[in-house]
Amino acid sequence: MYGKKVKLRFIFIFALILITILTSYLILNNLKSNVVYFLSPTEISNLTEITNEKLRVGGMVKKNSIKIDSNNINFVITDFSNEIIVSFSGSVPNLFKEEKGVVAEGYLRDKNFFIANKILAKHDENYMPPEVKEALEGK
Template identity: 65%
Template sequence: MYGRKVKLRFLFVIIVLLILILSVFLVLKSLEENVVYFQSPSEIYTSSELDKKKIRVGGMVKKNSILITANEIKFIITDFKNEINVTYAGAVPNLFEEGKGVVAEGFLKDRNYFSATKILAKHDENYMPPEVKAAIEEK
């Protein structure tokens, strides 16, 4: 029916396709673990379930909300509709201040409390992250 050469080519194509599919699967699986979703305080407040995955919460640092202690900093992120209390232990960026945009990465404890592992505010004083700007304009 088919010659030996055709069978070997067909087998080669099948093996290459299987390797390609396996490679794509492994890449997507590894990226899935590193994806961090962005949410505003209003989205967290209205969500039906709380995930234990790492997320990013963005908004503005509420005026007169920054409290600095010996080993942590507490502040409130607001989108001018809802607020979330944030606790962070570590050094904050130089441009972190009240009334400025901020994105905190970490874990949600409940709808009102967020434990940050990283503060992202590495931008000039007039810049607002596009996600934060869209979330504020939407509200």
């Protein structure tokens, strides 16, 4: 039905798409540590060695864990199976709150203690007006 050239071009495109999918899969798999923006406390506790590299820890700020000293903020990041204590001095974003997502950037001192030099708030996918939030909480 189709000419030989059309078939050839079709095979070429098919091979091109397959090769790109394969290469991008391999690249992304190998660079996994770079593609992942932050590690969870569980992944931190599974680390075999503690390096001096800068890394990011993300999770939920544990309830009632924020303690503010003179110019230091200490809090606990949890993923509900493991926890890590984070120490930070500086100003935090407005959305930094208990039981909300957070990403801390800094250095690991040991598996339970993290010194952050930057705090980012992580937003979740829920959007609603304050009245609706209150109604939900009242339930």
